[in-house]
Amino acid sequence: MTQEAISTDVVIIGAGPCGLFAVFELGLLDMKCHLVDILDKPGGQCAELYPEKPIYDIPALPVVSGHELTERLMEQAAPFSPEYHYNEMVEELEKLEDGRFRVKTDGGLVFEAKVVVIAAGGGSFQPKKPPIPGIDAYEGQSVFYSVKRMENFRNKKVLISGGGDSALDWTINLQPVAQSMQLIHRRDGFRAAPDSVNKMHALVEEGKMQFHLGQITALHGDNGQLTGVTAKGNDGSDYEIECDTLLPFFGLTMKLGPIANWGLNLHENLIPVDTGKFQSSEPGIFAIGDINTYPGKLKLILSGFHEAALMAQAAFKYANPDAKVTFQYTTSSTSLQKKLGVA
Amino acid sequence: MRIILVDGKGRERELEAIEGWRVMEIIRDHGFPIVAECGGACACGTCQVEVDPQWAAKLHEPRGDELDMLDQNYGGEWSRLSCQLIMTPELDGLRVRLADVAIRKAA
Ligand SMILES: Cc1cc2nc3c(=O)[nH]c(=O)nc-3n(C[C@H](O)[C@H](O)[C@H](O)COP(=O)(O)OP(=O)(O)OC[C@H]3O[C@@H](n4cnc5c(N)ncnc54)[C@H](O)[C@@H]3O)c2cc1C
Numbered sequence: 326m327t328q329e330a331i332s333t334d335v336v337i338i339g340a341g342p343c344g345l346f347a348v349f350e351l352g353l354l355d356m357k358c359h360l361v362d363i364l365d366k367p368g369g370q371c372a373e374l375y376p377e378k379p380i381y382d383i384p385a386l387p388v389v390s391g392h393e394l395t396e397r398l399m400e401q402a403a404p405f406s407p408e409y410h411y412n413e414m415v416e417e418l419e420k421l422e423d424g425r426f427r428v429k430t431d432g433g434l435v436f437e438a439k440v441v442v443i444a445a446g447g448g449s450f451q452p453k454k455p456p457i458p459g460i461d462a463y464e465g466q467s468v469f470y471s472v473k474r475m476e477n478f479r480n481k482k483v484l485i486s487g488g489g490d491s492a493l494d495w496t497i498n499l500q501p502v503a504q505s506m507q508l509i510h511r512r513d514g515f516r517a518a519p520d521s522v523n524k525m526h527a528l529v530e531e532g533k534m535q536f537h538l539g540q541i542t543a544l545h546g547d548n549g550q551l552t553g554v555t556a557k558g559n560d561g562s563d564y565e566i567e568c569d570t571l572l573p574f575f576g577l578t579m580k581l582g583p584i585a586n587w588g589l590n591l592h593e594n595l596i597p598v599d600t601g602k603f604q605s606s607e608p609g610i611f612a613i614g615d616i617n618t619y620p621g622k623l624k625l626i627l628s629g630f631h632e633a634a635l636m637a638q639a640a641f642k643y644a645n646p647d648a649k650v651t652f653q654y655t656t657s658s659t660s661l662q663k664k665l666g667v668a
Numbered sequence: 669m670r671i672i673l674v675d676g677k678g679r680e681r682e683l684e685a686i687e688g689w690r691v692m693e694i695i696r697d698h699g700f701p702i703v704a705e706c707g708g709a710c711a712c713g714t715c716q717v718e719v720d721p722q723w724a725a726k727l728h729e730p731r732g733d734e735l736d737m738l739d740q741n742y743g744g745e746w747s748r749l750s751c752q753l754i755m756t757p758e759l760d761g762l763r764v765r766l767a768d769v770a771i772r773k774a775a
């Protein structure tokens with residue numbers, strides 16, 4: 326699938342807290358941003374790993390949750406009308422002959438940008454694979470870590486493994502299309518919306534699906550086609566479950582992913598930068614937040630904010646070598662206040 | 669005070685422990701390659717250990733967020749998160765085995 330390229334000043338890879346704040350700093354310098362994230366929402370680690378946990382070390386916010394911090398950063402970036410592209414993984418990054426950069430995603434989006442900011446944190450969020458021997462051989466054929474189209478599961482004998490919202494939501498949603506539905510989880514408690522748990526129990530009572538306590542220990546089948554699994558119950562005994570499709574839902578983890586293929590210098594999976602511009606080994610490609618490294622680096626949100634401010638100045642100068650930047654405060658500059666929509 | 673750590677290859681080590689420290693911190697500060705990605709915030713599950721069944725009853729029951737993380741990381745019957753286990757004199761001699769997810773692999 327080829328699409329017309331989206332032309333812009335900046336592509337930011339990663340919509341975590343540092344990518345979001347970079348929109349603000351770049352916006353003050355009139356640079357328009359597109360953000361791409363593999364997650365279905367903004368906030369990076371704050372949104373995916375600890376939305377409800379309190380953060381105590383954001384300057385001037387004595388306590389703020391991961392979710393609230395994300396909301397506030399979105400609000401602060403809003404005057405600059407950034408465009409967000411979720412559920413998209415940036416796969417390719419290359420320099421064009423005219424000095425701009427081409428960025429491509431797995432979903433077929435193409436951008437052409439003057440500068441690229443990598444704010445990819447610990448890497449892209451990807452599904453955690455359960456440690457079941459030989460599972461790789463079934464992946465993509467009868468083992469899936471996400472549901473792209475419900476129709477693909479029509480008349481299948483589906484087994485779902487896990488106890489979170491994804492596991493329960495897909496159990497409930499796929500039950501009517503599947504030939505049979507079974508759920509397996511290691512305990513009788515769930516970390517999911519109580520309403521979904523009740524619905525699942527109701528389906529079991531109506532005889533429309535089965536729930537098993539235990540953990541899958543082995544897969545059976547041929548040439549990538551699953552025919553069943555062996556599970557270990559909590560009493561230590563083994564039992565068999567018949568199924569032709571397995572959907573494991575064990576949450577997400579961060580993997581460096583495609584960044585390793587972009588020809589940038591890396592040090593232990595991090596991008597070394599200088600501390601004046603936060604630029605990578607490739608001029609015009611900047612790196613801020615958890616993904617970068619330099620002497621004294623601390624993986625803190627507040628450090629990422631500082632990096633965003635300095636990076637924005639350098640990125641502006643890179644994109645506009647002849648322009649003069651005057652240093653201004655948001656408190657006193659009418660031109661900055663106009664950009665923010667408050668003057 | 670000490671804990672006994674069984675590593676990925678089945679080797680046993682005795683580690684000096686300090687009261688009030690998390691078992692994860694004790695393992696990490698002795699230089700073992702434990703992943704413990706979130707630094708003890710009970711948000712990653714990569715500090716998982718299997719507790720010797722004889723010791724399991726001496727530990728406090730896992731809280732909800734620990735159970736959640738064990739769910740996501742394929743925990744078994746004796747699995748705990750070592751960042752949620754705090755050393756007390758009663759736990760002197762505690763035996764734990766590092767789970768596969770907790771062992772840092774060479775990049
Ligand atoms: C449990 C926990 C508690 C924490 N507590 C604190 C605290 O109290 N104070 C503090 O300052 N910090 C804390 N941190 C650390 C803080 O969350 C990180 O420093 C911060 O999230 C880094 O922000 P970031 O924008 O650099 O990256 P991230 O938040 O990691 O976001 C990066 C985003 O980029 C996306 N991405 C990566 N590669 C690609 C790609 N190729 N294509 C598309 N998208 C991609 C990822 O999916 C992700 O959404 C904590 C972290 C954890 C896990």
Ligand code: FES
Pocket residue numbers: 692704705706707708709710711712713714715737749750751752
């Ligand atoms: S260190 Fe992350 S859960 Fe224990």
